[in-house]
Amino acid sequence: MKKNIAIIMGGYSSEVNISLKSGNVVYENLDTEKYNAYRVHILTEKWVALDENNKEYTINKDDFSFVLNGNNVSFHCVFNAIHGTPGEDGKILAYLELLGIKHTSAPFYQMALTFNKRDCLSVVKEYGIKTATSCFLNKGDAIITPEIIKKVGLPCFVKPNNAGSSYGISKVKTESELIPAIEKAYKEDSELLIESFLDGREVTIGVITFEGKIKVLPITEIVTENDFFDYEAKYEGKSEEITPADLPENIQIKLEKVAIKTYKALNMSGFSRSEYIIVNGEPHFLEMNTVPGLTTESIIPQQAKECNISLAKLFKNAIETALKTN
Structure with missing residues (x-):
């Protein structure tokens, strides 16, 4: 019997339109022989539906x-494609867990923890993972x-504590x-994170639960035309995303080890x-x-493609992994 899958998308944050695009890509790539997929707009x-x-x-x-x-x-399972609240901060996942509905994300607490930049940094520091120097404001x-x-x-960075897609972030020189940077960030969130500038190469690393194991995807280096990897750089072509990153072998090994350590330290699962x-x-x-x-242009699909994981296989794995959870 085919499973009914809800692909939740939209949300209540500035990322609503990006989420709708992500959700539609998931919908278009699910196996219709195996799943009855429905787009569900959470607005x-x-x-x-x-x-x-x-x-x-x-x-x-x-x-x-x-x-x-x-x-x-x-629904037998919910595929979570909501960037920002209430999908990435765990709120809707707590609701689904109360109803006994399986979903493709980590448990709600892990989602809430990682979405809160301040709390997330506090945890990873305890595991010896290096971070920027930071301070916080409410x-x-x-x-x-x-x-x-x-x-x-x-220079330093001013960021909303609970937001994504680089909304509200400023590089302060x-x-x-x-003060203007703080005011801008407060438009996105009532909590702020202010971090020291780290002068070095920026990389982004996908770590997923794949076929029952933690898998590190090929690393991507971000080379931006702008001051930092802001909204323009992420979504309007103002950056180059190099996958796989051209890194010395010792640095690549170190990055893969710390990526797995971070994933485990935060008790993550899913994407x-x-x-x-x-x-x-x-x-x-x-x-x-x-x-x-x-x-299709996003970094995780780029990284998956580099190791011969198609979108259909990537999304199917997420659903099948979720269906097997207790």
């Missing part, structure tokens, strides 16, 4: 089902710019730029893509994305 104004003609059917939030041609459709805190600069130096800066031969962890982009 602030509505939760709806779409049929193949884009007709909308309201999702019953009591049990995450909908009625199609007089029949109640429930909305309403006094902003004493000399103290911030004394701790993190210049002078003290006068700090992840983490960013590192290599400084004096040492990887420094920046952040982990647990619902990375899944369009």
Whole structure:
């Protein structure tokens, strides 16, 4: 019997349109002989399932089902393609877990932990994983710019603590730029992370659960035309993504080891893509994305293709892995 799969996409954050693109790619690449796939838009104004003609059917939030041609459709598994809230921060996954519905992401706590940059960094530091020097601000805190600069130096980065796709991030080069950068970040989140600038090569590493084992995908180096890997660089062609990265063998081995260590330290499963800066031969962890982009141009699909994993196989593996979980 074919399994009913809900591909959830959209969300409540600035990343809604990117998520819709990712979700549609998943939908287009699922095996129709094996799965009945439905796109499910999780939006602030509505939760709806779409049929193949884009007709909308309201999702019953009591049990995450909908009625199609007089029949109640429930789901064996949910493929999570929501970047940002409520998919990447674990909120909707906690709801699904309460309902007993399997999903392709890590458990809700791990998702919430990794989405919160401050808390994620606190955990990985305990495992000896190198990071940038950082400080934190909550909305309403006094902003004493000399103290911030004394701790993190210049240039530095100001980031929303809970956001993705580089929304709200600024590279600050002078003290006068700090307050405007903080104000910009507060438009995305009430918690901020301010980090020292790490001068080195930037790489991104996909680590996934594949066929029952932790697998490190080929490493990608990010070479951006901009000051950093911002929204323009990620989505508007202002960067070069080199897969596989041309790295010395000893550095590659070191990166693969730290990527697995980070994945295990955070008790992850499912998809992840983490960013590192290599400084004096040492990887420094920046952040982990647990619902990375899944369009054909996105980095995880690029990395999977490099080791002969097709999109269809990548997505099928995620679903089959989820269906086998307790």
